[in-house]
Amino acid sequence: MSVLKDAEHLFRFAGLFVLAFVIFLVARHYIVPKSFGQYGHYRGAAIGEIGERPARFAGHQTCEACHTDAAEMKKTGKHAHVNCEACHGALIQRLPNPETPKLNLYQRVVAMIVPPAPPTPLFLSHADDPTSVKPILPDTAVLCAQCHRASAAKPKNFPQVEPDSHSTGLPCETCHKPHSPGMDAGGAK
């Protein structure tokens, strides 16, 4: 045992080293998020969190569930591939949440260090409550020109007009049915 006789300081040092390593492992356990490394060098739970975000455009299937008349008219017309929300805007509206959440003491201390995220907004859908949220009833004198105003840059086969000379400022719906605008295909009013 003569070799270990004067090695006590080395054991003490090794003990400290092991202790530091254990502290490192414990700290790492708390600092590294649970899902880090689940799919790669990133937080796996982030995928689900990003996917949770509420949508604003509900999709034309949602509109067509109730508005069967408009869907039926659109089906055979020139606007068959134009989705409802392309003209009428997003079906779901976001309203600011008026209620401020109540914070406990711990959360208030944390809020002093890390500024809290803004309150979660409310999302109201026309599909859930038709009276509260109304999609836009567009002004055809403005809306139609966004696509159909003549320009040399647009594809040649796309129907284009000079709005001023074509309709002298009258809204397009005076003559065309917006859901099926082709004059030859029964789109005339």
Next chain:
Amino acid sequence: MKITRRQMLILLPAAAVAWESVLAGTPETSPNYKLSDHWWGMLIDIPKCIGCGNCVRACQTENDVPDGHFRTWVERYHRSDWLMANSGVISANPLIDPEVISPDGGKEGFPVATDTEGKYFFVPKMCNHCADSPCTQVCPVGATFVTPDGVVLVDQTYCLGCAYCVQACPYGCRYIHPQKKVADKCTLCYHRITKGLTTACCEACPTGARQLADLKNPNDPIHEFLKTHNVQVLKPQMATGAKVFYNELDGSVR
């Protein structure tokens, strides 16, 4: 059981940490969505794009994109060197650079083109959701990544805002969010496509110039389209594995 002041001081922070993780809970995921069943991309049909800017506006509405920043934008190219005739192109001078404009990202459309000479076309741009994306490789903290279903996302709770990825993207598709101070980019409407909806830009496109594509779905029309059309990606020489496919892309597009 008697707890001393010393024990109390040790226990309290530990309990606080434990309670935080209980409160945090687990995020709600779409129940029928399997990451391994999808490989997302997009098809952009240049001859169909009319430059109306509906996609840019829809993206801003859907994703609260701050003014002056874009997750998707539309560029108008004008190749004045193209001499067109009824029979087609007579001559083209590749040494003349095309004129490219994108006023406010094309959000409110484009000015009427007065010069009828040459060739015009619109190029909608967005994140290419590269399979081997340079932007994810440079992130020092693992805050941006390619998901198992092929979408490049940013974990904004983890991002430091160092903007290294903004520089790394060869397509200029990222920006630092002016309020959040973290990297922001197109998520391919991940919150929509995982619920069976299409992206906001595809939903709003009036001509079908944009089509969401699931390359792992054998019934997706993208497979036939890729075989039967002249389809390219942007900057193929960079080998980024870009998954936004452009039909009839002009060689002058960068």
